[in-house]
Amino acid sequence: MLYHLFEYLMNNQIDFPGAGLLRFLSFRMALAVLFSLLIAWIFGKYIIRLLQRKQIGEEIRNLGIEGQLAKKGTPTMGGIIILLSILVPVLLLCDLSNVYVQLMIITTVWIGCIGFLDDYIKVFRKNKAGLHGRYKIIGQIGLGLMVASTMYFCDDIVIRERVERSVPSAQTEVIDATEKIYVLDSKSTQTTIPFVKENEFDYAWLSPVSGETSTLIGWIIYAIMVIFIIVAVSNGANLTDGMDGMLSSISIVIGVVLGIFAYLSGNMIYSNYLNIMYIPQSGELVVFIAAFVGALIGFLWYNAYPAQVFMGDTGSLTIGAIIAVFAVVVRKELLIPILCGIFFVESLSVVLQVAYFRYTKHKYGEGRRIFKMTPLHHHFQKKKDEVPAVIQRPVQALPEAKIVVRFLIVATLLAVVTVVTLKVR
Secondary structure: OHHHHHHHHHHOOOOOOOHHHHHOHHHHHHHHHHHHHHHHHHHHHHHHHHHHHOOOEOOOOOOOOOOOHHHOOOEOOOHHHHHHHHHHHHHHHOOOOOHHHHHHHHHHHHHHHHHHHHHHHHHOOOOOOOOOHHHHHHHHHHHHHHHHHHHHHOOOOOEEEEEEOOOOOOOEEEEEOOOOEEEEEEOOOEEEOOOOOOOEEEHHHHOOOOOHHHHHHHHHHHHHHHHHHHHHHHHHHHHHOOOOOHHHHHHHHHHHHHHHHHHHHOOHHHHHHHOOOEOOOHHHHHHHHHHHHHHHHHHHHHHOOOOOOOOHHHHHHHHHHHHHHHHHHOOOHHHHHHHOHHHHHHHHHHHHHHHHHHHHHHHHOOOOOOOOOOOHHHHOOOOOOOOOOOOOOOOOOOOHHHHHHHHHHHHHHHHHHHHHOOOOO
């Protein structure tokens, strides 16, 4: 809103000192980080006190993990702090007419409401199961359909391709007449694929037929992929949220990398230099992701070990959905298995554990385990002899803070590898 206000003043020749600074993406990005961090830091303590007065505390199951029962009564639903700290700077500083920003705002509110409803049922209705899983999935599928439909139908969402022609057509724009290189804006299901020289993959290539029908089938495949990514990453983030400060710190690293991708993809000079896909108007997403990172840093002030507040599903589901949708709109969704490797491994550990338990129970009459406990981060909190499992290392249980730091180090290494994929092909 501030962006539009000052834009209006300047367009009407009203001289307001410093108003021109808001036209610079880097300045608004810095303000977004600062505003979101301060909102989380200043208002966070009041929200925590309110949650404590309302006795909105976490119900802790005794899983035999050291220090676990000490967390009983810690306020939950702290994801409200994250949502507030993201939305306020975005509404103030972003170009709200930008379709990518609109998608990210809808994503934040949509999944935030689903997570809030889940936490509400757990806390106020005293139902530990929370919102039934099928309703969460329906909500995530609904968001996926919304995102995929917008990417397909909205005329503002295009990619700009470099084409070589002897004579420019009506749809092309000249950028280098001497070399006969032109640019063409087009609707496409192209995305970036890592470690490949010509690193643009088109979902339409998966179509079994050719012609115009292949384009339609390509969009259908694309929509299915978008839904899968949103469901997988959102639930993967939810599973990762099991230790003080772990999900928020890992997501900060992921957010920084996504911000780099948005900035490079939205800048014609840098995208041309790096030979990556140029996506007009996507640079505005840098302001959104800056608010996202700032909100998580501010929340980490209270969520770091020992946590004063838990984010609950209000925060964890929303964080995962924001990361998934952001990666989709900047055409980097196929990099998620690397960038969000921690989420992937956490989810995979649960799937493997359940599958192996059911298989051994059917074969031997009793279920056996691969890990001492899942999601994977809890495996490192168990001693060797506590639970019979295929993998018994580490022998001794590790302190929670050490596990969080080590996971963060791994997430940072994965983030570096993800950025390197821009040039290593």
